[in-house]
Amino acid sequence: MLLRTAWRRAAAAVPVSPGPNSTAPTRGLRLRVVDHATQSDVPSATATAPQAESELRPLYMDVQATTPLDPRVLDAMIPYLVNYYGNPHSRTHAYGWESEAAMEHARQQVASLIGADPREIIFTSGATESNNIAIKELESAIQPDTSLVSVMTVNNEIGVKQPIAEIGRICSSRKVYFHTDAAQAVGKIPLDVNDMKVDLMSISGHKIYGPKGVGAIYIRRRPRVRVEALQSGGGQERGMRSGTVPTPLVVGLGAACEVAQQEMEYDHKRISKLAERLTQKIMKSLPDVVMNGDPEHHYPGCINLSFAYVEGESLLMALKDVALSSGSACTSASLEPSYVLRAIGTDEDLAHSSIRFGIGRFTTEEEVDYTVEKCIHHVKRLREMSPLWEMVQDGIDLKSIKWTQH
Amino acid sequence: MAAAGAGRLRRAASALLLRSPRLPARELSAPARLYHKKVVDHYENPRNVGSLDKTSKNVGTGLVGAPACGDVMKLQIQVDEKGKIVDARFKTFGCGSAIASSSLATEWVKGKTVEEALTIKNTDIAKELCLPPVKLHCSREGGMRNSSLNLLTKLV
Numbered sequence: 111m112l113l114r115t116a117w118r119r120a121a122a123a124v125p126v127s128p129g130p131n132s133t134a135p136t137r138g139l140r141l142r143v144v145d146h147a148t149q150s151d152v153p154s155a156t157a158t159a160p161q162a163e164s165e166l167r168p169l170y171m172d173v174q175a176t177t178p179l180d181p182r183v184l185d186a187m188i189p190y191l192v193n194y195y196g197n198p199h200s201r202t203h204a205y206g207w208e209s210e211a212a213m214e215h216a217r218q219q220v221a222s223l224i225g226a227d228p229r230e231i232i233f234t235s236g237a238t239e240s241n242n243i244a245i246k247e248l249e250s251a252i253q254p255d256t257s258l259v260s261v262m263t264v265n266n267e268i269g270v271k272q273p274i275a276e277i278g279r280i281c282s283s284r285k286v287y288f289h290t291d292a293a294q295a296v297g298k299i300p301l302d303v304n305d306m307k308v309d310l311m312s313i314s315g316h317k318i319y320g321p322k323g324v325g326a327i328y329i330r331r332r333p334r335v336r337v338e339a340l341q342s343g344g345g346q347e348r349g350m351r352s353g354t355v356p357t358p359l360v361v362g363l364g365a366a367c368e369v370a371q372q373e374m375e376y377d378h379k380r381i382s383k384l385a386e387r388l389t390q391k392i393m394k395s396l397p398d399v400v401m402n403g404d405p406e407h408h409y410p411g412c413i414n415l416s417f418a419y420v421e422g423e424s425l426l427m428a429l430k431d432v433a434l435s436s437g438s439a440c441t442s443a444s445l446e447p448s449y450v451l452r453a454i455g456t457d458e459d460l461a462h463s464s465i466r467f468g469i470g471r472f473t474t475e476e477e478v479d480y481t482v483e484k485c486i487h488h489v490k491r492l493r494e495m496s497p498l499w500e501m502v503q504d505g506i507d508l509k510s511i512k513w514t515q516h
Numbered sequence: 517m518a519a520a521g522a523g524r525l526r527r528a529a530s531a532l533l534l535r536s537p538r539l540p541a542r543e544l545s546a547p548a549r550l551y552h553k554k555v556v557d558h559y560e561n562p563r564n565v566g567s568l569d570k571t572s573k574n575v576g577t578g579l580v581g582a583p584a585c586g587d588v589m590k591l592q593i594q595v596d597e598k599g600k601i602v603d604a605r606f607k608t609f610g611c612g613s614a615i616a617s618s619s620l621a622t623e624w625v626k627g628k629t630v631e632e633a634l635t636i637k638n639t640d641i642a643k644e645l646c647l648p649p650v651k652l653h654c655s656r657e658g659g660m661r662n663s664s665l666n667l668l669t670k671l672v
Contacts, residue, residue: 419609420609421586421587421609421610421611421614422586422611423611423612424559424610424611424612424614424615427551427555427556427559427611427612428559430551430556447586457584458583458584458585458586459583459584459586462583462584462585462586494565495562495565495607495608495615496607496608496609497579497588497589497590497607497608497609498583498588498609499609500567500590500607508583513581513582513583513584513588514579514580514581514582
């Protein structure tokens with residue numbers, strides 16, 4: 111017993127390399143040197159002869175889809191992948207104790223980012239699983255007339271921030287449970303589950319520069335929110351989520367949360383400046399560009415622009431050396447344009463013309479400038495190829511045309 | 517001494533691996549949405565983008581699709597006195613596959629008569645550009661039909 115508490119204290123004492131502005135890596139345009147020789151020591155009949163290859167990869171401007179691992183997070187994880195590989199639920203030896211200590215330390219790191227108590231954090235495989243647990247709770251609610259409100263904190267397509275505190279106040283006064291999917295918001299904007307009166311919150315690791323395959327759900331203890339487990343088994347995580355907690359992954363999540371807490375203000379300022387730069391430059395050089403989403407209640411790192419008379423997927427193809435995403439039908443498997451854009455009342459032709467630019471912790475000014483320059487060039491080019499642009503230049507009102515269906 | 521041991525281990529491991537062949541990475545991963553280089557080529561080196569004089573008697577103009585669908589194509593053909601297509605131009609609001617399909621259509625119709633051009637099917641275009649099945653609707657021959665109809669009404 112004493113030995114386990116000693117392990118916990120020791121784990122808590124190891125700090126994540128801290129400091130705003132101190133060690134955030136800066137990068138220029140992404141030139142990766144791929145050396146196949148170092149990929150694996152295990153020889154293979156089909157591997158190419160070891161030689162260094164220079165490989166130009168696209169710039170990454172799609173942080174809403176996923177984020178790269180912060181090097182500091184990787185540093186925190188490696189010991190638990192290589193040396194400290196015990197099962198955190200093993201109670202009888204040092205391997206288990208040290209792994210458990212790391213897991214509890216990570217839990218504390220996640221909790222402190224959102225103003226929660228560590229006992230209210232359950233680790234899951236990601237925000238999707240957390241969402242499912244939260245919504246399943248609706249069916250197992252004690253009072254028959256209890257309902258649940260579930261709202262995204264920051265939308266992943268257009269970056270709009272929902273008024274979580276107001277919604278929380280209303281829900282709490284009506285005694286209705288309030289769940290929020292904070293995957294795009296955690297570590298980016300200040301969140302406090304008590305100030306915002308949130309009962310359930312979903313957290314995703316790989317949206318905040320942490321590893322993929324891990325997340326957490328915040329479940330309020332006072333007043334107690336009861337949830338039903340999605341997966342049953344050995345009763346881990348207070349019986350709410352059975353299955354061995356993956357120590358390296360949760361250590362990564364915890365480290366990512368701690369880094370985010372320290373760097374939130376600095377990141378927000380820097381990302382706002384870059385976002386302003388991107389939007390201003392594009393809007394100054396191109397006419398008929400619409401920004402989707404409320405400009406005031408908006409997270410700056412997610413910019414969704416519609417370029418009228420140019421189709422989104424063709425612009426993505428043209429911008430082949432920048433990794434971006436689009437709300438157009440052609441990029442979705444269903445050929446339906448983004449439901450989010452449709453819901454905010456965007457004209458359908460503008461919904462087909464939307465591009466999402468994601469700016470994150472590691473995005474540089476040169477990357478933004480390069481993206482802007484290419485975007486302006488290709489939008490102009492595609493407009494020259496567009497019959498709609500031609501008709502507008504000739505003074506035709508597109509809304510007056512009777513279009514054919516095909 | 518240790519190095520020799522490692523070498524022996526490596527050879528043993530490689531013997532094991534030779535027995536279980538590794539698939540090249542591409543087959544293991546899900547099909548990637550890569551743009552076929554033919555499709556990209558039609559965008560980067562466009563053929564026949566532009567407009568012909570739509571008031572001219574020898575020019576037929578066709579417009580198909582709708583902005584709300586994310587797909588609009590304008591195709592123009594110019595014929596000589598014998599009814600052979602001597603020039604064709606296109607403009608497209610649509611995805612990369614739609615642009616490439618329209619571009620290819622203008623290349624193919626040049627030198628054909630209007631009747632011959634009408635036999636070009638969208639499946640032919642899709643095969644030439646290696647379009648995946650989901651992109652079949654982009655390779656429209658509707659534009660061709662529309663513009664030739666327009667032409668015929670003018671010549672009457």
